[in-house]
Amino acid sequence: xxxxxxxxxxxxxxxxxxxxxxxxxxxxxxxxxxxxxxxxxxxxxxxxxxxxxxxxxxxxxxxxxxxxxxxxxxxxxxxxxxxxxxxxxxxxxxxxxxxxxxxxxxxxxxxxxxxxxxxxxxxxxxxxxxxxxxxxxxxxxxxxxxxxxxxxxxxxxxxxxxxxxxxxxxxxxxxxxxxxxxxxxxxxxxxxxxxxxxxxxxxxxxxxxxxxxxxxxxxxxxxxxxxxxxxxxxxxxxxxxxxxxxxxxxxxxxxxxxxxxxxxxxxxxxxxxxxxxxxxxxxxxxxxxxxxxxxxxxxxxxxxxxxxxxxxxxxxxxxxxxxxxxxxxxxxxxxxxxxxxxxxxxxxxxxxxxxxxxxxxxxxxxxxxxxxxxxxxxxxxxxxxxxxxxxxxxxxxxxxxxxxxxxxxxxxxxxxxxxxxxxxxxxxxxxxxxxxxxxxxxxxxxxxxxxxxxxxxxxxxxxxxxxxxxxxxxxxxxxxxxxxxxxxxxxxxxxxxxxxxxx
Numbered sequence: 001x002x003x004x005x006x007x008x009x010x011x012x013x014x015x016x017x018x019x020x021x022x023x024x025x026x027x028x029x030x031x032x033x034x035x036x037x038x039x040x041x042x043x044x045x046x047x048x049x050x051x052x053x054x055x056x057x058x059x060x061x062x063x064x065x066x067x068x069x070x071x072x073x074x075x076x077x078x079x080x081x082x083x084x085x086x087x088x089x090x091x092x093x094x095x096x097x098x099x100x101x102x103x104x105x106x107x108x109x110x111x112x113x114x115x116x117x118x119x120x121x122x123x124x125x126x127x128x129x130x131x132x133x134x135x136x137x138x139x140x141x142x143x144x145x146x147x148x149x150x151x152x153x154x155x156x157x158x159x160x161x162x163x164x165x166x167x168x169x170x171x172x173x174x175x176x177x178x179x180x181x182x183x184x185x186x187x188x189x190x191x192x193x194x195x196x197x198x199x200x201x202x203x204x205x206x207x208x209x210x211x212x213x214x215x216x217x218x219x220x221x222x223x224x225x226x227x228x229x230x231x232x233x234x235x236x237x238x239x240x241x242x243x244x245x246x247x248x249x250x251x252x253x254x255x256x257x258x259x260x261x262x263x264x265x266x267x268x269x270x271x272x273x274x275x276x277x278x279x280x281x282x283x284x285x286x287x288x289x290x291x292x293x294x295x296x297x298x299x300x301x302x303x304x305x306x307x308x309x310x311x312x313x314x315x316x317x318x319x320x321x322x323x324x325x326x327x328x329x330x331x332x333x334x335x336x337x338x339x340x341x342x343x344x345x346x347x348x349x350x351x352x353x354x355x356x357x358x359x360x361x362x363x364x365x366x367x368x369x370x371x372x373x374x375x376x377x378x379x380x381x382x383x384x385x386x387x388x389x390x391x392x393x394x395x396x397x398x399x400x401x402x403x404x405x406x407x408x409x410x411x412x413x414x415x416x417x418x419x420x421x422x423x424x425x426x427x428x429x430x431x432x433x434x435x436x437x438x439x440x441x442x443x444x445x446x447x448x449x450x451x452x453x454x455x456x457x458x459x460x461x462x463x464x465x466x467x468x469x470x471x472x473x474x475x476x477x478x479x480x481x482x483x484x485x486x487x488x489x490x491x492x493x494x495x496x497x498x499x500x501x502x503x
Contacts (some may be wrong), residue, residue, distance in 0.1 A: 012128050016119060016135065019368075020112050023139035026372050026379075027108040027149045031101045034384040035151055039326060043151040044413035046085050047100055049073050050151075051417070053082075053089035054098065064400075068420050075422060078248050080194045081238060084153055103151035111148035114159025115139055118333045121166040122340045125299050129347050129357070133364065134340030137287075137332075140368045142375040143278045143325075144332045153194045154326045160190035161200045162333045165302055171227065172208045172298055180223040184230025191235035199313035200306060200330045201231060207305020211297040258437070261318040270322035271314060278325045283335060290338030293345055306334050319434070388418045390488070394459065395419030397484050398491065403455035405494075407462050415459070423459065424451050429468040444471055457483060458492040466490075 035043040052073020055066045084106065091102045115138050122131035138144065148155045167183035187205070190197035205227075209218050218224045242249030261267040275284055291307065294300045310331065314321040321327055350356040391414050398404060398421065406412050406423040415421050427435070432442060452458065458476060460466050466473050476492050483493035 015132055016116075019132070019135055019139050020115060022368075022372060023112055023115065023145075024108060026145055026375055027111075028105065029376055030379045030382075031104060033379075033382065034387050035100065035104065036384040036387060037379065037382045038146045038150045039152070039324070041410040041413055042326075043103075044410055044417050045076055046082075046088075046103065046151040048413065048417055049076050049082055049085040050088040050092065050103070051098060052076075053085060054092035057093070060096065065420070068400075072416055072420075072422055078242075080153055081192060083193055084151070084156060088151070100151075104149045107151060107155040108149045110156040110159045111144075112139075114155070114162045114333065117159060117163040117166050118336055121162065121169065122337060124166070124169050125295050126340050126344045127347060129361070130340045130344035133343035134333075134336035136364065136368050137283070137336040137339050140371040140375075141279070141283070141332060142371055142378065144329075145372075145375040146378070147326055147329050150326070152326065154329045157190055157194040157197050158330045158333065160186055160193060161197055161330050164190055164201050165204060165306070165333075168205050168208055168302060169298065172212050172302075175221070175223055177223060180227050181230070184227040187227075187231040188234045191231065192238065195235055195239070196313060196317070196327060197330075198235070199309040199316070201309075203309030203312065204302045204305035205231070207301040207303075207308065208298060209301070211301025213297075257316065258318045259315075260437075262315060267318060267322060274322055274325050275328060275331075278328065279331065279335065283339075286342060287331075287335030287338035290341040291334075293341045294337075295341070295344075303334070303337060306330075310334070387414065391415055391418035394461075394489060394491075395421050398457050398459070402457055404457050404459050405452050405455050406459040407465050408459060409461060424455065426451065426458075426472070428462075428465055445475075448472070448475065452494055456493070456495050458494055460490040460492070461488055463490065 035047070052069045052071075055061055055069035056073075058066065061069075084103070087106055088103045091106070092098050095102075115135055118138050119131050119135045122134045126134075148158075164183060164187040167179065167186050171179040171183040187197075187201045190201055209215060209224070212218075239249065288307070291300075291303045294303050310328070313327065317327060346360070347357070350360065394415065395402075395418075400420050402421060404415070404421055404423040405426055406415065407426045407428070408415055408423065412423040412425050415423055435442070458480065466476075479497050480492040480494060481496060481498060483491040485491065
């Protein structure tokens with residue numbers, strides 16, 4: 001249990017600060033490249049919202065851009081409170097202009113704050129060297145580097161989850177009112193940032209309570225109910241307001257729950273392959289193995305509860321868990337915690353010989369350096385600086401007020417953000433399949449007629465996707481002339497059907 005506390009000296013401070021600075025440096029590399037390197041749809045969603053929030057009160061922009069930016073912001077679907085978007089829009093206001101890469105800096109700083117929380121958590125159970133191993137994994141894992149600088153709520157959510165674990169450990173060992181309020185606010189904050197934190201916060205808390213013993217005593221303790229209320233009430237009220245009050249959440253829970261996947265081996269294979277691609281099988285295995293060696297009932301209750309919560313998350317969101325790797329992002333600190341447990345065992349086995357400790361530290365530092373360099377190489381190879389001009393040119397060709405239907409990247413978000421045109425999105429073949437698996441049916445001709453009514457152009461910037469839908473491709477080629485084409489795009493003119501064709 002809490003056998004070592006959180007003791008510091010200058011060397012420990014120096015090592016932690018060095019890790020944090022190295023992590024920040026690699027996350028700020030290639031800072032101004034457009035944010036298309038990691039789940040661009042999700043990042044563009046937040047960029048569009050932050051721009052609209054800023055333009056709403058900006059006085060140094062054209063009126064049509066202000067109106068369009070606010071309109072596009074309002075059109076974005078909302079699931080969680082736009083906390084990070086508000087923070088970034090405030091930075092825009094302070095700077096007097098858009099600074100899209102500001103979100104990368106903010107997300108990176110939130111992630112590093114989570115690293116401090118992970119180190120604090122590990123220090124409650126492990127020695128300094130073992131805790132540094134857990135922190136190092138959290139900082140230098142390439143996938144964590146890419147994900148933690150993204151403009152989306154997950155880095156902040158993960159940081160708050162880690163701090164809530166730390167606070168739960170303190171509350172379970174010293175259940176005073178101060179610890180109760182702190183743990184409740186941190187856990188509730190994580191849920192408010194993103195609702196999926198429920199699976200990472202509540203099961204560890206329950207696991208810790210069960211492991212501590214005296215469940216009936218806990219149920220009679222007012223502090224337990226206050227903590228639970230602080231964790232659940234903010235997000236619960238937000239959800240009630242969004243579903244039955246304002247109504248903006250009513251459509252956000254469809255196409256998420258697919259219990260038929262549970263009996264399909266392909267579902268588990270997709271899930272495993274995604275985890276292997278993001279984390280690597282060795283780190284997954286070692287991190288999970290380390291959870292078996294967590295010291296004491298309290299740490300095992302928290303850690304095993306977190307793994308149980310992740311399993312429940314995967315079953316509840318069985319489509320997204322195999323397609324959206326950032327739903328598994330809080331595994332990074334959980335694996336780091338398990339690796340710290342293994343490192344503690346290895347450290348004990350090395351004995352008192354300093355040369356062994358120095359050799360082990362050298363190996364770990366070398367691995368960390370290679371990991372940082374690998375991430376830097378990936379970031380250097382990816383170059384999206386031509387994207388803004390490409391989409392702006394397409395918008396100029398069609399006109400900023402054009403009505404557009406599109407098969408385009410990221411559900412049209414690139415055209416929205418850089419071209420200022422909001423298209424109606426044609427479904428991809430995979431999306432048609434997903435909806436059919438949910439029991440929906442489609443008449444392609446009727447769907448085409450409905451979607452293109454009043455539109456002037458059908459834009460295709462994903463020709464390989466058009467090839468996957470031969471019926472649509474034949475309809476466009478036979479009935480509508482090309483308005484323009486070039487490298488990476490086709491624009492069909494819906495205003496002038498070919499003779500004998502049309503809608």
